[in-house]
Amino acid sequence: MAESALTLIQTLADAHLHSFAMRLCNWLVTELNRSSEPVPDFTESRAKALLRAANVIDDPTLHSFAWLMDVETAVAPETAVRLALYDLLSETNLTAAAEIQAIAAAATHSQSLSQPSSIPWLSLAVAAYAWKSEYPLHQLDPASPPREFSPAGQVVKRAAFFLRQQVQRSATERDKLARKLAYTPPSPPNLEQLRAEAPIPPLPPHFRPPIPVRYPEVARETLQITPDELLPPPPAPRSKPLTMRPEEMPGDSGSVMRMPPIRISEEQIPPERPDRSQAARTRRAANPPANAPTGAPIRTTSSAGSFSDGVRQLFGRGREPMKSTKLRVLVTEYPDGPGIYGLQVKVSYQGVKNFVAGTTNRQGQFLCELPVRLHSGLTYDVDISWPPELGGKIERKSITLHADRTEFSLPFFSRLNKESAS
Numbered sequence: 001m002a003e004s005a006l007t008l009i010q011t012l013a014d015a016h017l018h019s020f021a022m023r024l025c026n027w028l029v030t031e032l033n034r035s036s037e038p039v040p041d042f043t044e045s046r047a048k049a050l051l052r053a054a055n056v057i058d059d060p061t062l063h064s065f066a067w068l069m070d071v072e073t074a075v076a077p078e079t080a081v082r083l084a085l086y087d088l089l090s091e092t093n094l095t096a097a098a099e100i101q102a103i104a105a106a107a108t109h110s111q112s113l114s115q116p117s118s119i120p121w122l123s124l125a126v127a128a129y130a131w132k133s134e135y136p137l138h139q140l141d142p143a144s145p146p147r148e149f150s151p152a153g154q155v156v157k158r159a160a161f162f163l164r165q166q167v168q169r170s171a172t173e174r175d176k177l178a179r180k181l182a183y184t185p186p187s188p189p190n191l192e193q194l195r196a197e198a199p200i201p202p203l204p205p206h207f208r209p210p211i212p213v214r215y216p217e218v219a220r221e222t223l224q225i226t227p228d229e230l231l232p233p234p235p236a237p238r239s240k241p242l243t244m245r246p247e248e249m250p251g252d253s254g255s256v257m258r259m260p261p262i263r264i265s266e267e268q269i270p271p272e273r274p275d276r277s278q279a280a281r282t283r284r285a286a287n288p289p290a291n292a293p294t295g296a297p298i299r300t301t302s303s304a305g306s307f308s309d310g311v312r313q314l315f316g317r318g319r320e321p322m323k324s325t326k327l328r329v330l331v332t333e334y335p336d337g338p339g340i341y342g343l344q345v346k347v348s349y350q351g352v353k354n355f356v357a358g359t360t361n362r363q364g365q366f367l368c369e370l371p372v373r374l375h376s377g378l379t380y381d382v383d384i385s386w387p388p389e390l391g392g393k394i395e396r397k398s399i400t401l402h403a404d405r406t407e408f409s410l411p412f413f414s415r416l417n418k419e420s421a422s
Helices: 002-010 014-032 044-053 058-068 077-092 098-108 123-134 152-167 171-180 275-286 304-315
Strands: 324-331 342-348 356-359 365-373 377-387 392-403 406-415
Touching: 002 077, 002 098, 002 171, 014 077, 014 098, 014 123, 044 123, 044 152, 058 077, 077 123, 077 152, 077 171, 123 152, 123 342, 304 324, 304 365, 324 377, 324 392, 342 365, 342 406, 356 365, 392 406
Parallel strands: 324 406
Antiparallel strands: 324 365, 342 356, 342 377, 377 392
16 A cells, blocks of 8 residues: 555645645545534544543644644645655555545646645544544544544544654655655656557548558468377387296295184183273362362363253253253453463353363363253353463353354453553
8 A cells, every 4th residue: 555655645746735635634524424413523623632632642742743734834844744645645545445546636637726724634634544444533522532442542542643753753754755755747658558549541532442462471371280290109128927936936835834823712811990090080070179279270070971961950851852052162362362271161050060171272272062952042151260370260251052053152361452461
C-alpha cells in the first residue's frame, strides 16, 4: 500500500493538496457517520474533545501541529500537508478504495484556487483510522471516552500517534521525504504505450482497391517439415545361460541335516503377574491425597468409563437416550497464544463423585469424551489448577454440551492480551 500511496501523492500538485484533503475528509465522515437514528455531526471540535478526553495527546502537541500546518505561520505548509497525507494514506490503506482515485481526479481537475478554510486534520485523522478498523464515528462520544485497549480506544490512540509523528519529524527527515514525494508531472506516452488504433480509410475519390500483392520469396504452398523417423533401439546382447552342476555345490548335496522339532512344555511358561502399578494408579485417581499442593498438576487420572457410567446412572436408564461428544480444553498464555504444558484439568458433574482428570499436552490441549442427553444436553464443570507462578488458583468454567455437535472447545487464558503482565 505504500507504493500506491506514493504514486497517488506524486500526481497531486501543491495547489490541489488542500482540495484533496477536504474532499477526503468529507467522504470519510459521510460514510462512517451514517445511522438509522439521528446522530451528532463529527466536527473538528468534537474530534479535539475526544482526543483530550481519552488522554492520548497534550495541548503543546496540538499547538505545534496546528502551527506546522498553518498556511500563514509555517515555513513550507505545502510540504507538511504532502507528508501528512502520505503518512495517512499509507498507514490506513485508503488507496485500496476505488473512491480515493476518483477523489484525487476530482481534486486535480478542480478550478478553485482559493482556500477559504483550513483542513480539519483532527477529524480527518480519526475518521481515517476508524475507516481502517471499520468503526462508526457516531459511537465515539467525548462524554464517555473509550478505554485504551478497546477497538475505539485503538482508533483514537493511532490518530494521536499520527499527530505526534508529524511534530516530532526533524527538518532533515522532512526535506528528504519531501524530495521523494515531490509532484511529478505526467509525461507523454511513448510508442509502446500508445494503443493500436484502426487505420483511417481514405475518402472518395481517393480509393485504393484491394489488389492482392504476390511476393516471389513467399511460396504458395505451406512447407511441412517432418522429423526423421526414430530407429528402433538395437537388441540387448544375450550371454550364455548360467548353469550349475552338482559337483560345484559346497558340501555333500545328497544329505540334508534336520534339527529336532522345538517343543514347549507347561513348566517352561512363567505364571502371569498382576499389574500392580496400574491398580495403584487407579486407586490414587479415585481417592486423590488431601495434602496435594494447590496448582500442581496431578499425573494420575480417574477412569473415564466409571465417570460416564456414573452420569448415566444418575439420570437412569429409559428416561432419555444418551450420546457421547468430545470436549477439548485449550489452555494458552493469551488468546491465540502458545499453549501451557502440564496443567491439571478436571471435568466433573454435580451429583457424581467420580471425575475425569488429566494434564495438558505441549500444545496446551486436553481432550476427553463425555456423555450428554440426546435432546436437552448436560452442563459440566471444568477446573484448571494454575501453577504458583501464574497465581496458584483453581479457575472453574461451566459449559453445556449438546448432542448436535461432535466436539466442543473451552478456552482458558492466563492473561487477556499479549502486552499485559501475567
